[in-house]
Every structure is written in structure tokens, then in C-alpha cells.
Amino acid sequence: MGVFEPLRQRSFSLYFAGQVVSNVGTWFQNLALQLVVLAATGSAQTLSGVTIAQFLPILVFGVLAGRLADRVRPRTILLFTSGLAAATTAVLALVVAAAEPDIRILYALVAVLGTVQAFERIAGQAIIFELVGPTALSRAVSISTIALAAARSIGPGLAGIAFQQLGAPACMLLNAASFIAVGVSLLLIRPASLHERARRSESAPVRTTDLLRQRAVSTLLIANVVIALFAMNFGLVLTATVDLSYGGDATAVGAAHALNAVGAIVGGGIAAALPRVGVRSLIPAAAAFGGALLVNAAAPTLALFLWAGPLLGLAIGYYQGVLNAAAQSAVAPEAIGRLMSLVTLGNYGMVPFGALLMGWVIDASSGRVSLMIGGVAALACALLVALRAPRP
Structure with missing residues (x-):
């Protein structure tokens, strides 16, 4: 099997494309949010609160998200998380559009989005087996990390241009659109094409x-x-x-x-x-x-x-x-x-x-x-x- 053979499988290529778009969109939001918070407060400590609000939910809900991913089809989880993330990001756009954004509301919305993404990140790893099966798993997992790197290579530059030309609310809406693109890519994946994972045995979980x-x-x-x-x-x-x-x-x-x-x-x-x-x-x-x-x-x-x-x-x-x-x-x-x-x-x-x-x-x-x-x-x-x- 060739190195990039998993990308020839329709389901995995759709998922990979959705992840590239989503990770680029995340750069739009993160850059805009950082600049808005710094402009409103001038405090690096306040900015660190955004990081904590974004990643702390992973510590709180990570294990629960893993158990859920072993009980429910990851595609189903990802469809829900993409919709919730798009809605939360759209609300975030409304908040940053204010002349003086309320930092407490920003923290709360970032925490909500971090909670959604705690489930999304883990389901996103669990779905790879179902997309390609056991024989191509290692290659597909390694290729999936390229989506993050590809987004990091083009995301910051595009995000900077968008912020200068369109403003912070538009950056948030572009990220919301990227979550919608993820949902569309998942809907295009046929459930019948997925490889079934064995479910937990009730006698010996x-x-x-x-x-x-x-x-x-x-x-x-x-x-x-x-x-x-x-x-x-x-x-x-x-x-x-x-x-x-x-x-x-x-x-x-x-x-x-x-x-x-x-x-x-x-x-x-x-x-x-x-x-x-x-x-x-x-x-x-x-x-x-x-x-x-x-x-x-x-x-x-x-x-x-x-x-x-x-x-x-x-x-x-x-x-x-x-x-x-x-x-x-x-x-x-x-x-x-x-x-x-x-x-x-x-x-x-x-x-x-x-x-x-x-x-x-x-x-x-x-x-x-x-x-x-x-x-x-x-x-x-x-x-x-x-x-x-x-x-x-």
C-alpha cells in the first residue's frame, strides 16, 4: 500500500478535507480573539484566561468523551459537535462586534466551545479506524496529523489578512462556516462504507x-x-x-x-x-x-x-x-x-x-x-x- 493510499478512499479523503478547512478556520478565530482581548484589556494575563477557558474542558470532560466515542458512532458525535461549534462561534461573532466586548461572556463562550471540542477531538481520532479499517490505520492516523500542519502553514497569514480587511466578527463567522463545512463532509460519508468497530463486551468490559x-x-x-x-x-x-x-x-x-x-x-x-x-x-x-x-x-x-x-x-x-x-x-x-x-x-x-x-x-x-x-x-x-x- 502506498504512503497516501488512505486518501484514495472516498470517506477518508472527505474527512481529511473537512479537517483542513476546520483547522484553517480555527486560526481565524484564535487570532481575532487574541487581538480583541488585548485591545480591550491590554493584559497578557487576561489573554491567558482565554487559553485556560479553551483547554480546561478537555481535562474535565476528556475521559467522558472517550467513553462516549466507544459507545456511539464517532460520525454521529462529530455531526452534533460541528453544529454546536458553528452556533457557538456565530454567537461569539455577535459579542466581539460590540464596541466594548464583555470579557466574562467571551470566556464563557470560549469554555462552551472548548467543551464541544473536547468531544470533537476524541471522536475525530476514533473515527479514523472506521474510515479506513485496521490495515490502513497507522498510515491514515499519521496522514491526519498533516491536516493540522497544513492549516498552520496557511492559516495565520490568511487570518491576519481577514482581520485587517474584514474585522473580528467576520473572522468568527468564517470559522463558523468551517464547522458547517465539516458537517457537510461528514454527511457525504456513507455510513454503510464505515468499518464496524467491535463494541464493549458486557461480560468483560x-x-x-x-x-x-x-x-x-x-x-x-x-x-x-x-x-x-x-x-x-x-x-x-x-x-x-x-x-x-x-x-x-x-x-x-x-x-x-x-x-x-x-x-x-x-x-x-x-x-x-x-x-x-x-x-x-x-x-x-x-x-x-x-x-x-x-x-x-x-x-x-x-x-x-x-x-x-x-x-x-x-x-x-x-x-x-x-x-x-x-x-x-x-x-x-x-x-x-x-x-x-x-x-x-x-x-x-x-x-x-x-x-x-x-x-x-x-x-x-x-x-x-x-x-x-x-x-x-x-x-x-x-x-x-x-x-x-x-x-x-
Whole structure:
């Protein structure tokens, strides 16, 4: 099977296209929301409240969302979440249209949207098995990470243009339209074409605690949490490094994110080309990620830092592709939802804590030091997996 063979399947290609559109739309909303809050308050601390409101629901509802994804067809969940997200974002557009937006209402709506997306993110992982079946699962999971990287390569630039030309409410409405596009892509997927996942056995149900007792699974989850906490805060770290450490302007910040995203697309493709992915595949993936972080931290000038950007992006894309594919391959299909809820808790649930921690590190030292810390953490996780994960 070719690397991009899953994209030849109609159901997966429809889902992939919807995810690219949705992730681009998310950039429109996030950029506009950040600029509106900063303009209204002038406070970075107030802005951090938006991040907390967005990601805290994942910590609260992540496990519940995983259980639901193992009981209800993920396509059904995603149809509901796309509609709810579109409606919430449309209301958000009305609020930011006010001359003086009420920050408390913004927080509340972002929290509602974060709750909806807690269920959407996990169902979005669980549906991949049903779209392509077991034989193409690893490649399809790795390819799905490319949707995030592709959106990150074009989203910020388009969002900036839209904000300047159309304003914040229009950015929110464009994001609402992207959620509607996701719903349309799901409606075009024929339920009869989906691969049935075995449902939980009532006599011997697989519980979350059973998953945590598996050495391979617990090792993967530990590595995921550590790397997410110390090494995955690129929205903050790349911007701060270019701006504060190298004195770069907004163009340089945008270039750093774009170059990083282009590399991530390539890295996702490399992960998809692997013939077999298991938990021990994280050893080279985490090591490569750690090495790339250290290379970027060592760049003495902005020009060299930008040149190293695609290498870091490639390592990120490769690591994320391997991580998600290894997680889905580590358990039986009927437990994918619950395990991916735990992976999502590690990825997104650590965002507020990682942002606070790395923000403190950057203020106390520099963005390059935060990159170095992330590199050391990723290398330590590669060693952890090598020592702890069982051999196949």
C-alpha cells in the first residue's frame, strides 16, 4: 500500500478535507480573539484566561468523551459537535462586534466551545479506524496529523489578512462556516462504507484502569505528558524566541511558524510511510524531536534559526504522527476512544500548564533556554521508552 493510499478512499479523503478547512478556520478565530482581548484589556494575563477557558474542558470532560466515542458512532458525535461549534462561534461573532466586548461572556463562550471540542477531538481520532479499517490505520492516523500542519502553514497569514480587511466578527463567522463545512463532509460519508468497530463486551468490559495497567500504554502516556508539558508550546515559544531573543519583527514571527508547519507536513508523510508503528517507534521519534529542539536552541542568529525551522517542523510532524498511530495500534478497536481521550488529555490538557511554565522560563531567561529544556525532556522520554516499553 502506498504512503497516501488512505486518501484514495472516498470517506477518508472527505474527512481529511473537512479537517483542513476546520483547522484553517480555527486560526481565524484564535487570532481575532487574541487581538480583541488585548485591545480591550491590554493584559497578557487576561489573554491567558482565554487559553485556560479553551483547554480546561478537555481535562474535565476528556475521559467522558472517550467513553462516549466507544459507545456511539464517532460520525454521529462529530455531526452534533460541528453544529454546536458553528452556533457557538456565530454567537461569539455577535459579542466581539460590540464596541466594548464583555470579557466574562467571551470566556464563557470560549469554555462552551472548548467543551464541544473536547468531544470533537476524541471522536475525530476514533473515527479514523472506521474510515479506513485496521490495515490502513497507522498510515491514515499519521496522514491526519498533516491536516493540522497544513492549516498552520496557511492559516495565520490568511487570518491576519481577514482581520485587517474584514474585522473580528467576520473572522468568527468564517470559522463558523468551517464547522458547517465539516458537517457537510461528514454527511457525504456513507455510513454503510464505515468499518464496524467491535463494541464493549458486557461480560468483560475494557476499563480505563485496565489500559493504564498495560506497560506499553502507560509508557506512551507518560512520554506524551512530559513532552507536551515541556516541548510542545510552540505558539508561545517560537513567537517569544523570534521576538525577544532575536529581535525579529512580525514578518519573522510569521515566517518561523510557516517554515515550521511546512516541515511538519513532510514529517507527517514520513511517519505515514512506516510499515509498522508501535510504542517503541517513539524512541527514534522522540530522539529526533529532542535533537531538532536542541539544534534550534543553539542557533546564534535569527537567519540560522529560520533555516532550522523546517527541521524542527519535520521532527514535530514525525513525532505526532508516530504518537497517534502507536496509540491507536496499542489497543483493541473497541478501546480506541478511551485511549485517545487519555492521549488528548496529555496533548491539550497540558497546554495551560505548559504555557505558564514556559512563560516563566522565557521571562527568567530566554526562548532559546525553553527550547533547550524541551529538547532535553524529549531525549529523556526517548530513553524512558527504550528502557520501559516492552519489546514486540
